[in-house]
Amino acid sequence: MKQTVKKLLSQLGYYRILRSLKSGTTLLVLMYHDFANSDEAGSIGSYLRERVSHAQFEAHLSILAQNCRVLSVEQAVNEMAMDGELAEDTVCITFDDGYRSVYDIAYPLLRKHDLPATVYLTNDWINGKMRLWWEQLADMIADCSLSNKMHGEIEGVLGIELGKPIVSESDVRKKRFLLHNSIAGHMRELNDADVSGKMSELQNVLEYDGSKQPPAEAMNWTQIAEMAENNIRFGSHTCSHLNLSHAGLDVIENEILESGSDIEGHIDSKVEGFAFPYGQDIDSYGKIEPVLSKHGFTYACTAVPGSNGVDSNRYLLLRATLPLTESGALLERELLLGLTPKRTP
Ligand SMILES: [Zn+2]
Structure with missing residues (x-):
């Protein structure tokens, strides 16, 4: 491989992944969230999400x-713990939050291919006790007028500058995408009370009529029990x-x-x-490992x-997405070269 290409891959964080895949010790954990049915596939809502x-x-x-050996993360982690090694090119499939679309769209395909997967549930959402703020945010951005006045008001609410690439973007679809990512990225850094307050303010600024869109749908316990009988594992994503x-x-x-029980x-x-949840603040997660291990969580x-390699911390597994x-x-190329950093809720 030419040095320049190597350098480029290294800069992109891909070279390490390529090298570990080649050495046959890789545990690649794929992360998914929500799926689009055929009517929604080209919609602005699906694009933003x-x-x-x-x-x-x-x-x-x-x-x-x-191309790969697909195991559940539970199987892969147990195998590493038992054998101290992992067979070549092991991939795991995971879903965060518990979207209904995982049951409707992903689960039948997993069954068709006879592949295992793991879903991490946000219990309060499954139990109808909360809505997901990022889903409401996507609805707000999909609907808003994108006026210049609105830019200033959003900046006022969040205390950030949206920046020229967003404000001057002439492709409206792309502009909504950039605006959504910028606001969501900022909100993920805030504590939960502040997120709630900012969401109320944004609702006013973006002139959002919450009654237009039905809330995002979670899977229910009957669907979860059915999936659990058919090769799908369930984990916690907090309540x-x-x-x-x-x-x-x-x-x-x-x-x-509470979530686990x-x-x-x-x-x-x-x-x-x-x-x-959110999953990016790896420096603050070390303190949680003893709690997880004390209560029977294995990863x-x-x-x-x-x-991940066999020496990776099993309580801090990295994840990847396919394009x-x-x-x-x-x-196939992306799978070999490593994967694309993606959204985090
Ligand atoms: Zn999540």
Whole structure:
């Protein structure tokens, strides 16, 4: 490989992944959230949320089934613990939050290909006790007028500058995408009370009529129990999807315990996995490992992009995403080269 290409791959964070795949010790954990049905596939709402289409997920699974050994994260982690090693090119499939679209779209395809996966549930959402702020935000941005006055007001609410690339973008679809990512990125840094306050202010500024869009739908316990009988594992994503960077350890422990026991009350298998909400603040997650291990969790997933080796900390697993394409050639190349950093809720 030419030095310049090597340098470029290294800069992109890909070279390390390529090298570990070649050495046969990689555990690649793929992260998904929400899926688009065929009516929604080209909509602005799906574009902002980077929803995966049925055809794209089918292409992903075909490539994985042909090129990799697909295990649940639980199986892969147990194998590493038992053997101290991992067979070549092991890939795991994971879903965060518990979107209904995972049951409707992803689960039938997983069954068709006979592949395992793990879903990390946000219990309060599953139990109808909360709405997901980032879903409301996407609805607001999809609907808003994008006036210049609005830019200034958003900046006032968030205390940030949106920047020229957003303000001057002439492609309206792209502009909504950039605006959404900028606001969502800022909100993920805030504590939960501030997110709630800012969302109310944004609702006014963006002149959002909440009655227009039905709230995002979570899977229900009947669907979860059915999936649990058919090769799908379930893990915790906390009860309230709280921002762990700002929460005390006692609050975090309660959320983890309650979430795990609620799930175990609905399915026959044990809850072993955890996924950190937002998942980026890896420096603050070390303190949570003893809590997780004390309560029987065997691993935890971040949303930091990358792949894992046998020596990786199993309570700080990195995850990756495949590009939103149906092209087998492109997917195969991306799978080998490493993967694209993506959204985090
Ligand atoms: Zn999440």
